[in-house]
Amino acid sequence: MTPTEVSAARERLGLTPERLAAEFAVTEKEVRGWEAGVVRIPRRYAERLAWQAAVAERDAALAASGLPECGWVTEWQSRPTPERVNDRTAHFRAVVAHAESCPVCLAREAYVTEHLPSMPDPTLPLSMKFFAWVSRILDRVPSRFRPAVVGAAVVAGLTGLNAAFAILPLLRTPERLPAVLLGLLVALPAAAVAGAIGGLAFSAVRPVLEPLGRIGDYLTGIACVLAYMGPFGVVALLVAGSAAFASPVPWVIFGGCVVFFGLFLGHVWFYQERKDGMADGGSPT
Numbered sequence: 008m009t010p011t012e013v014s015a016a017r018e019r020l021g022l023t024p025e026r027l028a029a030e031f032a033v034t035e036k037e038v039r040g041w042e043a044g045v046v047r048i049p050r051r052y053a054e055r056l057a058w059q060a061a062v063a064e065r066d067a068a069l070a071a072s073g074l075p076e077c078g079w080v081t082e083w084q085s086r087p088t089p090e091r092v093n094d095r096t097a098h099f100r101a102v103v104a105h106a107e108s109c110p111v112c113l114a115r116e117a118y119v120t121e122h123l124p125s126m127p128d129p130t131l132p133l134s135m136k137f138f139a140w141v142s143r144i145l146d147r148v149p150s151r152f153r154p155a156v157v158g159a160a161v162v163a164g165l166t167g168l169n170a171a172f173a174i175l176p177l178l179r180t181p182e183r184l185p186a187v188l189l190g191l192l193v194a195l196p197a198a199a200v201a202g203a204i205g206g207l208a209f210s211a212v213r214p215v216l217e218p219l220g221r222i223g224d225y226l227t228g229i230a231c232v233l234a235y236m237g238p239f240g241v242v243a244l245l246v247a248g249s250a251a252f253a254s255p256v257p258w259v260i261f262g263g264c265v266v267f268f269g270l271f272l273g274h275v276w277f278y279q280e281r282k283d284g285m286a287d288g289g290s291p292t
Contacts, residue, residue, distance in 0.1 A: 008053035010044040016060035017042070031055070057127045065119055065126070072118050077111040155206035162202030162235070163195050170194065201235050208234030221277075228273025233265050 008016075017027050017038075024042070028035040031052055040046030048056075083102050089095045106112040148156050170191045174184070212230045216223035240261055 008048055008057060010042050013038075013048055013053075013056065014042045016056045019060040019063050021063075027056075054127070061126050065123060068119065068123055069115055072115075072122075074115050074118060075111055077109055077115070079105055079109065080112065151210050153206075154209040155203040158202035158204075158206030158209070158235075159199040160202070162205070163199040166194055166198035167191075197238075201238050204238060205231045205235035224277040225270050225273035228271070228276065229266060229269030232269040232272060236261070236265055 017024070020027070022030070024038040025035045028038045031038075033052070037046060041048040041052075080102065083105075086098070089098050106116065145153055145156065174188075174191075208231045209227065213227050216226050216230075219226065
């Protein structure tokens with residue numbers, strides 16, 4: 008951010024150097040140094056200042072446009088931001104969903120898109136920046152393939168994390184490391200493929216089962232777990248031989264695991280979605 012841009016952003020916000028210094032918890036001398044080009048503004052302050060100035064410019068343009076404000080959004084802004092992560096996510100998801108179908112919001116967004124440059128990236132913690140980066144990548148993937156990509160990434164990531172914890176104790180016995188690393192090279196692609204299969208199962212069954220309400224949620228979870236665990240079951244059958252599966256006990260154990268974890272995932276995945284539907288006056292089923 009250049010010194011001229013710092014000064015312009017501060018003036019857009021209607022702040023004096025002293026007020027801006029107080030807001031950013033720095034000294035007025037530092038702010039004047041940024042604007043004089045004597046001191047380079049830290050990146051975190053530059054991102055925050057650019058975002059706030061862009062928001063102020065956007066608000067001023069909308070106020071001058073003559074377009075009406077959305078009453079729903081005004082009421083939403085008056086609500087306190089929830090403390091719990093799940094509730095906070097639902098809070099912001101609600102306004103995004105509203106803006107996608109509200110004629111007033113769509114008209115205001117179209118005006119901004121036509122008359123103003125795109126908004127800069129908001130100031131986010133490092134972890135949130137990572138998730139925003141992942142979200143931008145997923146936006147480039149066709150929607151029907153996103154569950155497969157997510158499933159592959161999540162399962163492979165968890166497998167790698169578990170492997171890392173398993174490898175740490177082996178550092179004391181380095182002679183075993185090559186065999187373990189070779190197994191990891193096989194396990195990670197296998198885990199990614201299994202996760203992708205589970206994601207594809209989600210894409211296939213969710214549109215059919217969603218109208219069934221909570222029952223459909225649980226059946227979706229079971230179908231995804233079955234698709235995920237199926238390849239491992241086939242491998243086990245090939246390795247152990249059909250004789251090992253002649254007894255019903257392995258099949259009962261396999262089916263029990265599929266149903267248990269499927270019911271658990273079906274409940275966890277869609278709990279917040281059903282809760283939001285009930286809060287909006289809809290039916291839980």
